[in-house]
Amino acid sequence: MIKNRQIKAAVIGVGQMGVHHARIYSRMAGVDLVGISDIDEERGNWVASRFNTKYFKDAETLLKKKPDAVTIAVPTSLHREIADMALDYNANLLVEKPLADNTKNAWAIIKKAKSEKRVLMVGHIERFNPAIESLKNLLALGTMGKIKKISTLRVSPYPVRINDAGIILDVSCHDIDLISYLTGSKAKSVSADAKQEFHKYEDEAKISLNFEDGINAVVETSWHYPYKNRRLLLMLEKGAILINFMRQSLTIYNSDGAVSVPVHSGEPLSIELHAFIDTVANDKPSPVNGEDSIYTLDVTSSAVKSYKENKQIKLGNKTTNNTYKSPVLAMI
Numbered sequence: 001m002i003k004n005r006q007i008k009a010a011v012i013g014v015g016q017m018g019v020h021h022a023r024i025y026s027r028m029a030g031v032d033l034v035g036i037s038d039i040d041e042e043r044g045n046w047v048a049s050r051f052n053t054k055y056f057k058d059a060e061t062l063l064k065k066k067p068d069a070v071t072i073a074v075p076t077s078l079h080r081e082i083a084d085m086a087l088d089y090n091a092n093l094l095v096e097k098p099l100a101d102n103t104k105n106a107w108a109i110i111k112k113a114k115s116e117k118r119v120l121m122v123g124h125i126e127r128f129n130p131a132i133e134s135l136k137n138l139l140a141l142g143t144m145g146k147i148k149k150i151s152t153l154r155v156s157p158y159p160v161r162i163n164d165a166g167i168i169l170d171v172s173c174h175d176i177d178l179i180s181y182l183t184g185s186k187a188k189s190v191s192a193d194a195k196q197e198f199h200k201y202e203d204e205a206k207i208s209l210n211f212e213d214g215i216n217a218v219v220e221t222s223w224h225y226p227y228k229n230r231r232l233l234l235m236l237e238k239g240a241i242l243i244n245f246m247r248q249s250l251t252i253y254n255s256d257g258a259v260s261v262p263v264h265s266g267e268p269l270s271i272e273l274h275a276f277i278d279t280v281a282n283d284k285p286s287p288v289n290g291e292d293s294i295y296t297l298d299v300t301s302s303a304v305k306s307y308k309e310n311k312q313i314k315l316g317n318k319t320t321n322n323t324y325k326s327p328v329l330a331m332i
């Protein structure tokens with residue numbers, strides 16, 4: 001819900017992901033998409049005309065229009081530079097995941113957003129998948145006992161355009177964030193195996209995470225598949241729960257068989273962007289904050305170190321302000 005005023009939104013980087021941000025803002029009540037920017041003129045002009053907004057080749061010229069809410073969806077290695085510039089123009093930021101290419105650059109964005117008193121939200125989209133919302137509510141009921149194991153699989157063909165990040169930084173970060181979001185806890189150690197067949201960095205990885213309460217999680221990602229598949233399996237004391245992210249489905253398995261639980265439908269990115277605009281318009285705390293991304297980046301960089309040095313890496317607890325909370329019933 002937006003109080004009283006129209007929020008001016010902008011998108012910097014309208015490639016594969018940013019174009020969807022532009023589409024959603026252009027149709028959102030209470031939001032005026034004041035412009036988009038991309039160094040690719042042909043694409044920028046096409047996106048602007050499609051969504052009835054203005055194209056700016058230079059991001060700074062767009063920022064001079066003083067947008068309140070800016071999505072940054074340029075390649076990850078440019079997030080810090082563009083975020084820095086947007087904060088100079090007092091913009092509130094939604095930075096696509098991962099927040100930056102390393103923790104040093106991520107901390108720099110966080111510190112500047114804090115000192116400028118601007119909203120900083122990170123685009124960990126799966127938190128806004130309606131199947132995850134249903135799962136979180138189910139876990140809060142506590143009827144299936146404690147979580148024992150978690151395994152995730154996220155595979156696809158090779159995305160040619162991603163050339164500044166390996167699959168661990170680019171893809172595994174979705175599930176690493178989600179596991180902490182679901183369990184309310186952070187991993188204590190990580191070990192990983194990875195392959196590099198045709199990408200500059202690793203293009204297939206299997207990451208094992210250990211948590212203090214005995215939970216083990218395995219996060220598998222690959223760019224070697226001819227199709228997309230994204231799922232999460234939770235093993236609990238009294239059964240198992242399977243989430244299919246693409247179908248937005250939730251299935252419970254127990255001794256009586258399998259039951260499909262109805263999940264309301266909704267586009268995760270649209271739910272995420274409504275949450276961002278609500279945060280900006282109503283001065284709320286960011287639902288996915290910078291410190292969540294620091295944790296994720298710490299795990300992903302440790303996973304890379306683990307596979308390169310062939311050893312388990314202990315994780316220090318470097319953040320205190322995460323949004324990870326154990327599931328609780330919304331009505332209590």
Ligand SMILES: NC(=O)c1ccc[n+]([C@@H]2O[C@H](COP(=O)([O-])OP(=O)(O)OC[C@H]3O[C@@H](n4cnc5c(N)ncnc54)[C@H](O)[C@@H]3O)[C@@H](O)[C@H]2O)c1
Nearest residue numbers: 013014015016017018038039040073074076096097125161
């Ligand atoms: N949340 C998700 O599920 C998800 C999915 C895909 C990508 N992403 C993230 O979104 C970001 C972009 O990824 P993508 O797949 O859209 O990449 P992409 O290469 O398709 O798009 C990036 C766009 O940024 C433009 N660009 C580059 N430098 C620029 C600059 N200085 N100013 C303005 N525009 C500039 C490029 O021309 C391109 O159009 C990455 O951080 C990626 O990790 C998130």
